[in-house]
Amino acid sequence: MTSVVIVGSGFTGFTCARRLERILRRHDADVDVTIVSPVDYMLYTPLLPDVAGGVVDPRFVTIPLANGLPNVRMVRGRVEAVDFDGKSLRYTDPENRSRELSWDRLVLTPGSVTRLFDIPGLAEYGRGLKSPAEALYLRDHLLEQLELANIDDDAQRIEARRTVVIVGASYSGTELAAQLRALADRAAHQMGFDPASVRFLLLDMADQVMPEVGEKLGASAMRVLRERGIEVRLGTTLQEVHDDHVVLSDGSRVDARTVAWVAGVTGAPLIADLGLDTERGRLKVDTRLTVPGHPHVFAAGDAAAVPDLTKPGTITPPTAQHATRQAKVLARNVAASLGYGSSKKYKHHDMGLVVDLGPHYAVANPLNVHLSGWPAKVVTRAYHLYAIPRSVNRWAVSLAYLTEAVFDRQVVSIGLSTREDANFATSEGISMPKAR
Ligand SMILES: Cc1cc2nc3c(=O)[nH]c(=O)nc-3n(C[C@H](O)[C@H](O)[C@H](O)COP(=O)(O)OP(=O)(O)OC[C@H]3O[C@@H](n4cnc5c(N)ncnc54)[C@H](O)[C@@H]3O)c2cc1C
Structure with a gap:
């Protein structure tokens, strides 16, 4: 069976998985969608300040994958390396065991991490x-x-x-x-x-x-x-x-x-280890969210440097607004690469x-x-x-x-x-x- 593997369960990974599963079901397609993430939820980050301030319980800002993505296979682990020629990846599970997973289409959405500077302490x-x-x-x-x-x-x-x-x-x-x-x-x-x-x-x-x-x-x-x-x-x-x-x-x-x-933030550490071109710590992709030279590898969200077609020469800022909309284009383009529907370029005016x-x-x-x-x-x-x-x-x-x-x-x-x-x-x- 053809397999799509999505790395990361944040705004982009979660929304893409949900959309893709829906498109594939509509076409009755025999495709397995798997999401690999170190956590079993999608985090609604905009309410983290409310959690810190004691207004909202942390459970309420986490969307369980088991509830939100019932038809998507969930694999708990952190992806450490990708073999682009062999179409596989290596991840570490929560008990620190190294495991492998193969893919036909790979969607990289590991998001971002806090940008640290070399400040003592x-x-x-x-x-x-x-x-x-x-x-x-x-x-x-x-x-x-x-x-x-x-x-x-x-x-x-x-x-x-x-x-x-x-x-x-x-x-x-x-x-x-x-x-x-x-x-x-x-x-x-x-x-x-x-x-x-x-x-x-x-x-x-x-x-x-x-x-x-x-x-x-x-x-x-x-x-x-x-x-x-x-x-x-x-x-x-x-x-x-x-x-x-x-x-x-x-x-x-x-x-x-x-x-x-x-x-501020920078692309997830995985991005720097892929051996691919980056811009300001984010993986370079084209306007259709594919990685140049790798037509079966897609990326979006905070981890990707997505060209901003509304402001030529710039990349989209790392916001949930862009991540969610890019995820929908990702789902459409991944499905198109499998023969279901047509692909499109990403373009969104900031709201x-x-x-x-x-x-x-x-x-x-x-x-x-x-x-x-x-x-x-x-x-x-x-x-x-x-x-x-x-x-x-x-x-x-x-x-x-x-x-x-x-x-x-x-x-x-x-x-x-x-x-x-x-x-x-x-x-x-x-x-x-x-x-x-
Ligand atoms: C406190 C705070 C408030 C914010 N408020 C707003 C706001 O009000 N409006 C707005 O538009 N944006 C806001 N943002 C920005 C928004 O959260 C990000 O732009 C958005 O989360 C990006 O989505 P993403 O899917 O690219 O990454 P993320 O949501 O960060 O998701 C990345 C996912 O990948 C997983 N992952 C990481 N590394 C690996 C790996 N190696 N293998 C497998 N999985 C991996 C992570 O565990 C996570 O599940 C806020 C951010 C923060 C921190």
Whole structure:
């Protein structure tokens, strides 16, 4: 039987598998579709800041493959290497056994990982926001530090425990800062200390927060962040990270025990190991999402450098919006390569972004209409409820939103994700630079 193997179960892999299976069923085609992924779910990443902020349960942002893709074979493992001539791949299963799988069509959608820089201490003491383990860790760790500060008697240590440094003021870092701030405010109220004693620092090398939403909405977001007591330092990043303090790029020292690194992404490590052409860490593909010189190999999403036909000479940005739409073209083109239907080029005009900035505020620019405040909040939440690809998850997230509107945010540190679970190697599969 002909086999299609999809690597990765994120926005692209999941949506492509779902579409492809439907097309093949319509044609009554004898084709086996397999998805290989280290996890058994598709992660709805836009709500990870809400998980870190204690609004949404991590289970609700994971779409189980078993429920979402009932007719697709699921193989749990991380792909390590591909033999393009022999049409096979090697993957490691969760018990570290090396296994092989053969394919007739290969779809590479392993997404992206946090872009780390060679900053001393970053990999050891900083944590990202690309997985449920990282989001849960940030929530639990911050609450634990606030609880410990309450019983500490050393002024400098208390300050460090009550200081959060977030690097990356694009939409995900900014949403994270807003959500953790709301959680810390609630915790302060419940534990009986002044919320203003918890310091938040949001850093970025850029000269604007969230350049993706334009100057006007970026300025609105900046005003709200400042009103909420989040210090924004532009043109600044980290120089060193330690257990109890960081050194900023201007040489100043900040005592802090919670450091989140949300400063951009790069293609999954597998991409660099394929021996194929890349652009900015992403696999080069043509407008029909095939890998040049390999007509039976396709790629899309964050892992691929897809030409942006709406802005010639550029590649599409790594967003869920593009990933989902590319996945639909992928499914069509893979089916076409098997003789079912015709292929097409990928072309999509960006439809804007929604950014949730915590209690009562958001900014959004759907179809270039600039919104902020309550209207943006309604659009943002409605958009997520529409975009989550499973009704049970939609239902659960709606209830979480409703609960937040009626009751106080839960201040609880369950301890499900340890510092080790949340490090870049374990949670994202990045090889860690050696500690210096
Ligand atoms: C916190 C956060 C908030 C975001 N908010 C938004 C937003 O509001 N709007 C928006 O448009 N975009 C947003 N994004 C970006 C969006 O998440 C990505 O663009 C999207 O996930 C890309 O989809 P993908 O399928 O390419 O990769 P991913 O969704 O990252 O999926 C990759 C999959 O591949 C698997 N994988 C990795 N390596 C291997 C391997 N070697 N073998 C097998 N499987 C592998 C992974 O486990 C995963 O299942 C956000 C991202 C983050 C981190």
